[in-house]
Amino acid sequence: MATPGLSARRTSPGTDSAPGAPPRPVPWVAPLLYLAVLLAGLTAAAHNGSLATAPTAAFVAGLLLLLLLERIPVPSRSLALLGARLGLIVAVTALDDSGLSRALLVLVPFTAYFAFGRTAALALAGGCVAVVLALYTLSDPAWYADPAYVSDLLMLLIGLVLALAMAAVAIGEQQGRARLEEYAARIAELSATAERNRLARDIHDSLGHHLTAVAVQLEKAAAFRGHDPDAADQAVADARHSADRALEDVRTSVRALRDDRSAPLPLPSALADLVRQLDDGRVEVSLRVDGEPYDGPAGPALTTLYRAAQEALTNVRRHADARRVSVVLTFGADSARLVVADDGRGFRPGAVTGFGLLGIQERTRLVGGTVEIDSAPGAGTRITVEVPRTGTETDA
Template sequence: MAILGMSGGRTSPGTGAGPTPSRPVFWVAPLLYLAVLLAGLTAAAHNSSLATARTAAFVVGLLLLLLLERGPVRPPLALLAARLVLIVAVAALDDSGLSRALLVLVPFTAYFAFGRTAALALTGCCVAVVLALYTLSEPAWYADPEYVSDLLMLLIGLVLALSMAAVAIGEQRGRARLEEYAARVAELSATDERNRLARDIHDSLGHHLTAIAVQLEKAAAFRGHDPHAADQAVADARRSAGLALDDVRTSVRALRDDRAAPFSLPAALAELVRELDDGRIQASLQVDGEPYDALGADGAALTTLYRTAQEALTNVRRHADAGRVTVSLTFGADSARLVVADDGRGFRPGAVTVSQGFGLLGIQERARLLGGTAGIDSASGAGTRITVEIPRVVPETGA
């Protein structure tokens, strides 16, 4: 009966009625039928008294059983009953005695199609059928060691078949759960990636497009009485468009290659401050501590601080109506801290609309993903102060 120790086919997660029935591996039953056929033909060849018609009927019975294996995954009870009748008939026609082993296929198949309860019930039926045949052929069979041995072997085969079916079903359900979990992880990963792309587009392109819009408005306003200032504004708008294109190319490279290009955060912040300091807004940058090139394994923390400053300064330009902005960057032993403060009109956080608050939400999400903190302090008429602190991850060195 060792050939019954196999794993079954796939199942899919159930929705209340249990898992979808599955078919055992296709080669198990045919292999057992072949073994019985060879044993029966060998016994017939060594016993010339066996009728040819009986041998032919034995072979036909095995062929019919093989055809039944191609039936539906969940066969009707009539089909299971027909299989049981055929097995009994084949066992009666086979003098080798091996055909009785086919009885284990009935509960084994039922386990996959109908579950454990049906399989146990059919196991009892198979044992009852064998006991009935023994009683009809030899009323005192229990005194014959050969009959008792055959019955014990059948019981062992049935137990092994049910055990292996239970293991196979458990493995199938476990695989189905793993596939479901994998699908959920893939969905969550896709969602995280969409959110990351949304943050990058908002913080990067949004910043440059805002700068372009402001500079073009300035050019239109100064065209009549200060052509030089208007031309400078157009040049600045053209430069912002080039920076936006560079950001797009950088993002595309990042999608194709996970290795982020290193950059100097103080220099990048100085460029943002220079863009903002256009005469109407006085912007300044202060850097404390010894700068380091990376806070994390891939520079994600440096990018988070840069995007935070970018978004904060974009909001200053679009909404704050501020006259002065200060950007402070502090490199500490354990973390880096960025503070962007303005003296603008401020806002009530609860009154911010979804479209206006998306950038602020992105700041908080970026910091949280890296184990950092983000604080946004503002009130009407009191300006706005955004503080982000990201822990530093120091690479481990070998002893």
């Protein structure tokens, strides 16, 4: 398992780290501790009458250098930086009249936790305790019998424990923020992908259908121009109507993108319009609506049925070479079902890779519905789409 100091990959806010760098120590801990040691040392020097002496000046200079090291943009994993900090802390401790400077030793494992991980920090914490014990032994072999020495050692141990715990908590918080940023970026990317897919389905299902209708009607007009001018004129009028519908669909899509609202869709009448466009005399199209249509504007579920019918009828016009097509819309208590069946040439469902059927399946899945495609070469096609009455579109 990677240590906390090595596992962070992203920069979290407030850490002042470059991307890919390990977490940075909490920035206010060291300066606050330096300030406390400075005030304690100057107070002790003033009490002892040594405030204006060279050792006190060196003590202050050492603390200022330590503070400067916190601000210099040296790589946080530099052993030289850690060694310089440790040397300055030892020097400041030797010059301090108050004895509080020993508390600065906790900064060594605290900083090492961020730079080198938990194992290195624990080792350095043990080393700090060993150094203090060695100094105690050199100054007073019977130090363990002096309550002051024992109290100072216990305070150092408590300080080391708290410093290591704070470092662990800070690293966990920084890594948590980094993971949240990564998750947010992934969600934004997935949302953008879902929106692109939705727009692709809308363009294919809506504009593709109307442009197909325009092309068919214009072909009909060209074919009938010579011997049936009235039929040709009607075909041109139908083509113009399909072009107007395409333009209206574009405007509706733009409005939906601007204010995220969809216009009401009376599904039975919309299907009747689709059927009328397909019924050009060469294909017999029937529409049957069973059950009571749902009140109120259509939601994503009924819009899915409309788009499915639109795509199915477009495929009939383009590929099926059918003579009869039936469209059956059934409103149930809990769901609505659309069945589009034709007697055309059929196909193998697994061999078709176009956007149309894929779009039907994607739309239906998003509202919690189901799609069944029953077809075989020469046996016609039957597409059944069923959606729940309260289906709500998701980004799944």
